[in-house]
Amino acid sequence: MDGCLATKTAQEVHLRPKGARTRERILDLAYDAIVEKGFAATSIEELVEAAGISRSGFFYHFKDKSDLARQLLQRFVAELEQQLDEMERRARELHEDPLHAFLIFLKLYEEMVGDFMARHPGCLVAAVTYQDRSFDPVVRALNRDAVLYRRGRFLAWLEEIAALYPLRIKVDLVDLADHVNVTADGGIILSKATGDLAALRRQAALMRETIRLAFGA
Amino acid sequence: MDGCLATKTAQEVHLRPKGARTRERILDLAYDAIVEKGFAATSIEELVEAAGISRSGFFYHFKDKSDLARQLLQRFVAELEQQLDEMERRARELHEDPLHAFLIFLKLYEEMVGDFMARHPGCLVAAVTYQDRSFDPVVRALNRDAVLYRRGRFLAWLEEIAALYPLRIKVDLVDLADHVNVTADGGIILSKATGDLAALRRQAALMRETIRLAFGA
DNA sequence: TGTACATCAGTGAACGCGCGTTCACTGATGTAC
DNA sequence: TGTACATCAGTGAACGCGCGTTCACTGATGTAC
Numbered sequence: 001m002d003g004c005l006a007t008k009t010a011q012e013v014h015l016r017p018k019g020a021r022t023r024e025r026i027l028d029l030a031y032d033a034i035v036e037k038g039f040a041a042t043s044i045e046e047l048v049e050a051a052g053i054s055r056s057g058f059f060y061h062f063k064d065k066s067d068l069a070r071q072l073l074q075r076f077v078a079e080l081e082q083q084l085d086e087m088e089r090r091a092r093e094l095h096e097d098p099l100h101a102f103l104i105f106l107k108l109y110e111e112m113v114g115d116f117m118a119r120h121p122g123c124l125v126a127a128v129t130y131q132d133r134s135f136d137p138v139v140r141a142l143n144r145d146a147v148l149y150r151r152g153r154f155l156a157w158l159e160e161i162a163a164l165y166p167l168r169i170k171v172d173l174v175d176l177a178d179h180v181n182v183t184a185d186g187g188i189i190l191s192k193a194t195g196d197l198a199a200l201r202r203q204a205a206l207m208r209e210t211i212r213l214a215f216g217a
Numbered sequence: 218m219d220g221c222l223a224t225k226t227a228q229e230v231h232l233r234p235k236g237a238r239t240r241e242r243i244l245d246l247a248y249d250a251i252v253e254k255g256f257a258a259t260s261i262e263e264l265v266e267a268a269g270i271s272r273s274g275f276f277y278h279f280k281d282k283s284d285l286a287r288q289l290l291q292r293f294v295a296e297l298e299q300q301l302d303e304m305e306r307r308a309r310e311l312h313e314d315p316l317h318a319f320l321i322f323l324k325l326y327e328e329m330v331g332d333f334m335a336r337h338p339g340c341l342v343a344a345v346t347y348q349d350r351s352f353d354p355v356v357r358a359l360n361r362d363a364v365l366y367r368r369g370r371f372l373a374w375l376e377e378i379a380a381l382y383p384l385r386i387k388v389d390l391v392d393l394a395d396h397v398n399v400t401a402d403g404g405i406i407l408s409k410a411t412g413d414l415a416a417l418r419r420q421a422a423l424m425r426e427t428i429r430l431a432f433g434a
Numbered sequence: 435t436g437t438a439c440a441t442c443a444g445t446g447a448a449c450g451c452g453c454g455t456t457c458a459c460t461g462a463t464g465t466a467c
Numbered sequence: 468t469g470t471a472c473a474t475c476a477g478t479g480a481a482c483g484c485g486c487g488t489t490c491a492c493t494g495a496t497g498t499a500c
Contacts, residue, residue, distance in 0.1 A: 010470075014461090017383035017442085017443095018442085018443070018444095018496095019442065019443055019444085022443080022444090035347070035350050036349060036350045037349065037350035037351045038255040038256065038257055038258070038347065038348035038351055039255065039258070039470065040254070040255055040257035041255070041256070041257035041348065041350070041351045043485080043487085044487065044488090045486075045487090046483075053443090053445090054444075054445055054446070055443070055445095055446090055487085055488090056444075056445065056447095056489080057443075057444050059443070059487090059488070059489080060442085060443060060444060061444095064405055064488075066485065066486095067380050080362060082348065092238060111305045122347065125406075125410065126343070126347055126406050127339065127347050127489080129346050129406050129409050130252070130255065130256035130339065130343055130347045130348075130406070130409075131253035131254050131347075131348075132253060132409065133253045133258070134254045134255055134258045135448075143410060144410055144411060144412065147407070147410045147411055148411060151411075151431045157474090168430075169426050170426065171422075171423050171428060172419065174468085175273070175416075175423050175434060176409055176420075176423070178416060178419075178420065179420065179423060180402070181398075181407060182400060182403030182406075182420050183399060183402040184403070184405025185401060185402065185407070186398070186399030186400060186401070186402040186404070186406075186408045187399055187403070189342075189343050189346050189347070189399075189402045189403075190364070190395055190398060190399050190402070192346050192349065193342065193346045193361055193364045194361060194364055194365060194368075195361065197393075199395060202389065202392045202395075203392060203395065203396065203399050205388075205392075206388050206396060207393050209386050209387065209388060210427050210430075211339075213386060213427075214427070215429055234475085234476095235463095235475080235476070235477095236475065236477085239476080239477090260452080260453065260454085261453080261454065261455090262452075262453075262454090270476090270477070270478090271475075271477075271478055271479070272454090272455090272478095273455090273456080273457090273477090273478065273480095274476075274477050274478070276454090276456080277475085277476060277477060278476090278477095280457095281455075282454065283456075338440070397486055409496075
């Protein structure tokens with residue numbers, strides 16, 4: 001979850017072959033539309049119209065509508081993981097101690113979600129999760145694996161911390177790891193539902209505070 | 218959000234007029250379907266087939282598909298508020314002190330979400346929020362107001378507490394109030410995405426712990 | 435450098451299906467006198 | 468208690484539209500010799 005937070009890496013867009021550019025444009029349009037109104041309510045017609053190609057041009061790039069969903073989620077998950085990797089790298093660089101590094105990471109995370117809502121209409125993971133049965137089993141499995149992977153990422157880090165700092169509250173580390181994702185997903189829903197775009201960031205800040213307190217820092 | 222957590226009050230079902238019973242059955246079926254695959258992907262055809270009536274019978278009970286959404290959300294919000302009222306009443310009854318009453322309330326809340334996932338496929342508020350543009354403005358406004366109402370409910374209680382107990386962490390009370398909802402929504406997404414149905418309850422327990430620590434109890 | 439062929443990135447027309455919605459009608463139940 | 472009428476809770480057939488998908492074709496670009 002929080003899966004939600006990847007940004008577009010639009011670099012060197014003009015050097016890529018034409019077909020890849022069109023494909024990316026369709027994926028961008030599909031992302032926004034799906035997160036706004038759902039997968040079933042997003043028609044191929046509206047996407048190709050916005051992309052400026054014909055309906056059959058779509059089927060040159062995607063086998064069918066399910067294929068669009070699959071490619072979309074794959075790209076999204078890859079970009080997010082890359083971004084988290086980069087943030088973890090920077091945080092670890094700035095502090096040797098795993099707890100302080102994690103708190104720096106969460107500060108970066110907070111900043112990331114800060115402008116996230118300003119740029120994105122929502123979170124693809126939440127959208128997929130909430131229209132589960134609209135997607136084929138491959139997409140559903142992809143989604144589940146991505147969530148579990150992030151759980152594992154944070155859990156490993158938290159175990160490192162717990163080896164050095166005693167936990168001050170009665171909580172399983174798995175749940176603390178999930179809490180990072182839960183805050184992002186729930187925060188995005190809160191922001192979307194209320195229209196208070198800054199709410200997500202404030203929830204991320206509260207989450208960071210919770211982690212800090214959990215280890216008594 | 219957490220809006221998600223209402224249960225059906227199926228009492229005296231046999232005393233109500235026939236039409237009302239059919240209408241309720243359609244609403245129940247629509248709820249499950251919408252939360253599973255989304256509003257646009259849920260067809261009137263499948264609902265009436267499952268309900269055992271004809272397609273035109275549907276339009277006797279609902280003006281159009283938007284009307285179904287409106288009635289559904291209205292019923293859902295009303296049931297949830299009623300349930301929260303009841304839980305607050307019981308909690309306040311068990312302890313005079315607002316902080317301890319709130320912690321009792323959160324324990325009840327935790328229990329409620331505990332079997333929630335076992336009985337429900339998801340949360341209507343999250344579903345509506347994530348297919349925002351599939352719904353008409355009335356439904357969207359209804360959704361926003363319901364979320365803000367719950368924010369207000371928890372905020373008032375937290376202010377009562379804060380007048381007696383100093384806050385131990387640097388957080389706005391509004392964000393702490395939102396945190397209750399955020400945990401529910403995010404937790405449901407986590408549970409749905411991973412298939413780990415107990416995850417939601419554990420997140421609720423963590424949230425309670427956070428509130429407890431925030432006031433240094 | 436020129437020609438032959440292959441691949442890329444599409445077009446345009448057509449398809450059948452399922453969807454939301456309407457409309458004229460109906461049989462069962464409730465109510466007034 | 469019986470009859471007249473109204474309302475309730477639907478049925479069945481038909482509608483047009485938009486959707487996802489297919490198919491035969493094409494003009495531009497890239498590659499081999």
